[in-house]
Amino acid sequence: MISSLLGPRPPVRKRLMLTRQELHLLLNAPMRRPNALAIRILLGTGVRGAELFTARWEDVHLDEARWHIPASKTGTSMDVPLAPAVVDWFRELRTLASQSDFVLPARASSRAKRNGGDTYLGKGTVHRAIMYWLALHKPKVRRFTPHDLRSTMKSHMRALGVPRDVSEMCLNHKLSGVEGIYDQHSYYPERRQALLTWAQFLITCEASSEPGVGADGRPVRTSM
Template identity: 65%
Template sequence: MAKRELNLLSDIQLRKWISAGAPVAKSDGGGLTFTLSAGGAAAWVLRYRMGGRRQEVTLGRYPDMKLAAARAAAAKRRVAITDGINPADEIRKAKSRKDWTVRQLIKDYREKVFSTLAASTQQSYGRNLVRIENGMGAMSLDSVAPADVVAEIERHDVGWVESFTLWCVLRGIFKHAAGKKMIVASPCAGIQLEAIIGKRPEVRKRLMLTDAEIGVLMNAKMNTENLLSARVLLATGVRISELLTARREHVFLDDARWHIPKSKTGPEMDIPLAPSVVEWFRQLDELAGRSGYVLPARLRTRYKRLDGDANVSKDALREAIDFWIDNHKPKIRRFTPHDLRSTMKSHMRKLGVPRDISEMCLNHKLKGVEGIYDQHAYYDERRHALELWARFLATCQAGEKWNVVPFKQTA
């Protein structure tokens, strides 16, 4: 077999042919060929045989790709050919693959995945998608590396929980890209969130207000809507989201009943309303005007943004409580609306309300086998427990000592 000659060309020859301007096709050996068109475009071409056919691929343009670089690229392609890989096929695959930006990926993710998520998830994911678009939206999808993902997380000083949500969104969009085979592997792979933002802070323990603190809250110097909202939350033990989104059509004051539709946080449920709670709802009903919500939005901009009717902002009551504590300095520990649920649960147990009934009052599912077989709604028992609890709240509000007979299970 004749020895294959390589490295036949020199830089001097290349410059000479470029200066002359005449079309040429000169071999450097091993299939590497320097070509110069009549229009003056110079390029490197690798010619080879595969599958019994003569084929060729363009490696790059001269002088962008120098002679040494062209020889290295040709050597790499020749090794691939020996392994049965056709360079022309690889180039065709690369051209057919969509070269998307991260912004284009996010747009596709919104259409295919984001739209199927729960409303609350869309809210938290949505603001983080905007963060990612602003931070790395213009980047080519193929160029995103793990270091870019880490930089995106470190760019935002938003607290541990929000950083975790941002991390979930980043994993979600790049998982979507990998699923579409737009990237070989997600750049999030191998990244440890704790190494970036540290371990999650200890979860804040729920607070149980004392009898005296309950009395302070029941007489709080807040505007009427906020005070009545705090009282309803404390008296019914509902989740703050359930009260904020409550519609007037679901509150049946003549029946002393509030219907809460099924949601991702719990099944549908009818809540018995004690007489005092019915009165608070009547006052809220008068204040609601023409809105369909028990607690309407207080800003016109929110009405306009949400098609003419909207419930109050999710942060309104929490901010009202903080404002009251900061400005009026009441004798009460700082608490959140959710702490009112733990307050009710703890005090109900002190009043002798059985665990299963107190759990049902909070719309919690019973655990284990008991939860599977016990489908009883405990409506009468819950009514009895909530009325007892309302009388206890009235005693606290009046600053009197509790001396009512503890809860007794009905027959």
């Protein structure tokens, strides 16, 4: 058998949920602004990394607070409602992108030249930025990947009272079983409210850490 030749299959890596304190540190991390904005949008929308890195401005309708994600091998097409804070992050990226057709254009001229003069950011760029921040600044944040931001959003949404079916639809997951067959509702109004609640939570996390914890993640000593 193949398993006897190659050995046991390595365990599947468990997705993690960044805590409120970890989110505070991440949202205040000293990074290049496009990377910081990309992380915010990934957090604020729950989309897959490839969906953001390859996104075109023609699909981002800021006046409608709506982002259309075309169908791909990882999911069906989807309209993502954008909370006001997320719209602001996209507007900032719009300025930084200059004349590019892409939300996150390639930064290396050689990469752009190989792809006709304009292309999207390399898929590993934001991951490398996260790893660099963790290695250089050593914040009290567990090692994570951009994909862990999806599980972070899902877990916190449940804690914020968002129903399971709504949080699953926010992640563009198909509902399971009979419910998935018969329930064809897009949940757009429900997703809009859920993502608004989640964005407000992120803004709160960015502004302040947990009680008794400083901005550096260390306990704050109070005088007696």
